Amino acid sequence: MTQKITPLIAGNWKMNGDAGSFLEVEVIKDRLAANEVNAQVVICPPATLLHRVSVALHESAAKTGAQNCHAAPSGAHTGDISVAMVREAGGEYVIVGHSERRESYVESNADVKAKAAAALGGGVVPIICCGESLEIRESGKAIDVVVAQIIASCPDFDQSQEIVVAYEPIWAIGTGKTASSGDVDEMHNAIRAALVERFGDAGAKIKILYGGSVKPANAEELLGVENVNGALVGGASLKADDFWGIISAA
Ligand code: PEP
Numbered sequence: 001m002t003q004k005i006t007p008l009i010a011g012n013w014k015m016n017g018d019a020g021s022f023l024e025v026e027v028i029k030d031r032l033a034a035n036e037v038n039a040q041v042v043i044c045p046p047a048t049l050l051h052r053v054s055v056a057l058h059e060s061a062a063k064t065g066a067q068n069c070h071a072a073p074s075g076a077h078t079g080d081i082s083v084a085m086v087r088e089a090g091g092e093y094v095i096v097g098h099s100e101r102r103e104s105y106v107e108s109n110a111d112v113k114a115k116a117a118a119a120l121g122g123g124v125v126p127i128i129c130c131g132e133s134l135e136i137r138e139s140g141k142a143i144d145v146v147v148a149q150i151i152a153s154c155p156d157f158d159q160s161q162e163i164v165v166a167y168e169p170i171w172a173i174g175t176g177k178t179a180s181s182g183d184v185d186e187m188h189n190a191i192r193a194a195l196v197e198r199f200g201d202a203g204a205k206i207k208i209l210y211g212g213s214v215k216p217a218n219a220e221e222l223l224g225v226e227n228v229n230g231a232l233v234g235g236a237s238l239k240a241d242d243f244w245g246i247i248s249a250a
Contacts, residue, residue, distance in 0.1 A: 007223060007250040008164060008207050008230035010042040010127060011237025012067060012095060017045050025053055027240035028247075029060045037061070039230065039250035042093050042127075043237070047081050054090020065093030065127065068101060071114035073122075083122030094119050095232070097129045097153050099170045109152035116163065117155035127164045127209070127232065128153050130191075134171035142169075143187060147194045154198070164207045166232040167191060172212025174234055181225050184210055188227035216245025223250050 013021070025043065032041065041062040045053045054064045066089075070080035086094055096119065097112030116126035130150040132142040150165055157163055167187055169179050179187070188208050195203035210222050211232030222228060230250065236242040 005205065005207055005229045007039045008042065008209060009039050009243075009247050009250055010044060010065065010093065010095075010164075010166075010209065010230070010232050011243055012098070012211075012232060012234050013043070013045045013049075013238060014067070014100070014234060015046060016238055017049055021045070021049070021238070022052070022056055024238065024240040024243075025056050028062060028243060029057055031240075031244050032061045032247075035248075037247055037250070039247055041247055044091075044093065044095055047089075050086070050091050051089040058090075063092045064090055065095060065125075066091045067095050067098070069094045069096065069115055069119060069124070071111070071118045073118070083118050083124050086119075086124055087122055091124060093125045093127055093164070095127045095129065095166075099129060099131050099168060099173065102129075103170075109149055112153040113155050116153065120155060120157055120161045120163070125162045125164060127166050129166045129168055129211070129232070131168040131170050131173075131212070137169065137171060143190045146187060147190055150191055151194055151198055154195075157199075157202070159202070162206075164209060164230075165191060165195070166209040166211050168211035168232060174213070176213050178213045178218055178222065179210075181221055184222060184228060185225045188225060192227045214246060216242055216249065219246040219249035 042065050044065040066086040069083050096115040119126040136145050207229040209230040209232045210228045214231045214233050215236045
């Protein structure tokens, strides 16, 4: 069931970053140029910086992505951005269904699936997030809940398209707590089995990222777990040295 998959390390800057952040981007760009790395690197800055970061990373091995998109191609959606806008700004990926958006904007699995389908239709790779609350983890239902969530959030896709899945336990995001490698192993294996059941061979190739307080000190252990095909990194993606530590661990 397991295949050789190039890991993906994606940085989610959330609502952080300004002109000074370009220094960090330049450091990552220079280190990628000077070192051989076994990972695809993606930086997802706030929408206002997406174009500038994409230009800064032009001809670099790193790519950029947005943190959200609307499912509709255009229209009366104040404050939103479409997939075509993401693409025009240079973004090749988009994070959809992050738990912070599921919570703050009451995004349902159906909403997330529609956004992911729109991303695919516009030539952008969706990074589809899922993850359980502490309450669900403690109830012993984490695997059932997360598998149901991810299957309901993933659209169908064809051979020319790619989707990425990110498992992020909500209680581990920005808290400094990480899931144990045993829990991550169990969850990622369950997600892999569900993806294979739903998508067949294509499901065996989907990258499943782990996210939740990943840092240089724990990256090697987490990235070494079977079916962990990369990381979605929040806080530690803001500083080039930390982000580089995670990239090199891959
Ligand atoms: C995230 O928000 O996607 C995330 C994983 O954040 P952090 O790494 O800060 O926990």
